[in-house]
Amino acid sequence: MPANTRQMNFGVFVHTTGNHISGWRFPGAITRDEDFPAIHNVAMVAEKAKLDFVFFADTPTSMNDGLPVHLVRFEPATLLSALAVTTSRIGLVATLSTTYNEPFNLARQTASIDQLCQGRAGWNAVTTANMEAAPNYGRAIIEHDKRYEIAAEYLEVILGLWDSWEDGAIIANQETGEYFEPKKVHTLDHKGEFYQVKGPLPHSRSRQGRPVIVQAGSSPAGQAFASRYADVVFTVQQDMEEARKFREGIKRQVAAAGRSPDEVKVMPGILTVVGRTEEEAKAQFAALAASIKPGSAMKVMSERYGHDLSTYPMDGPVPELPPSPLRTQGYAEVMLAKARRENWTLKDLHDLFALSRGYLMVVGTGESVADTLEEWFKVGACDGFMLTPAYFPGPLEDFCNLAIPVLRKRGLFREDYAGDTLRSHLGLPVPKNRYTA
């Protein structure tokens, strides 16, 4: 087997009822998002294939935008607690909002989960762009860049709290009765513009030091935030060269922030349809395309585009609109670039959102899908991929059974986990505790 020093990382974006807008309607698909045995099975499929992590998105709302997962689902921290004790190797990443959670509570929950799963936890730090969340908290909507400004202070608080207990602070010496070393426990005493948090946190560090931080915003403010704090950056690029430039830009900003560029993984979302033959894969994709109900992804598309697109003609061009001051920005830029390149109508964009919620799509055999992934990886367009299967578990199993063995044969993906923590899967070092000399 050829020896590659750099290998791909894979996360699985678990929208249990499917990333495709009608994924849940396909034969054998999971039809409910509050189905723990089914979610556990998905995690086990990913763990058996030695993938890096399963990921759960969230916004604190119940929305009717056509995707069943946005109506009802598990609260992600609660879900991770259940998976923490029923899986053994796979990384577990939950989305929790910086805008709608007290930092002390969030630091506690994530640190607890990281202890429960023995160092396999990750946190997708989102500022929550969705407009429907604010009224659930009796709060006003906070403007886009301001949300990131607040989130930066939030992250400083979280990182400080996670380091409250230095490694070795708990002694628990039954003979001497000495339980802990007070010098190794630290009070944060944070007094900032947005938060006052004393600490310490009633949690020590897990085997991986602290949960992995994931981030998915790609506006200028989002990239600056990611470069300072993220271990993993999810992206939405559709074009390899665009993705290469994006990753290069992130790595440059990471270095400028005083961090090692190798310690941040950039992972574009990708929907794969893998068949035993090209014809089989094409037929599966045709079935996915044929199942799109006209207009069904209008709300999802408008949310991600940052503007209501329902008043524009579907057979007209994708409208050129300025970045939204409130909603998401990064998606719109990528989508507009693709629409311009390919001379798309609004219907073309709509159908991309219906099929894959806007992510890159690759259709083919294990070999040909692996070829595309390898090309993106080798030109430096990514460090791995965030898999967004059309539905579960079939298309994920197809990827694991047909494409993963090809990547393994090429030395591009691990034969087995090298360690037990999510950081070890991602090849990230255990971060030093800020108080330890």
Ligand SMILES: Cc1cc2nc3c(=O)[nH]c(=O)nc-3n(C[C@H](O)[C@H](O)[C@H](O)COP(=O)(O)O)c2cc1C
């Ligand atoms: C792969 C991916 C997953 C995301 N998951 C969530 C999520 O679960 N909850 C959420 O509120 N936002 C989610 N987002 C949105 C981002 O966190 C961010 O708000 C959005 O991309 C806009 O940021 P930007 O304006 O900096 O691009 C996700 C984005 C991407 C690309």
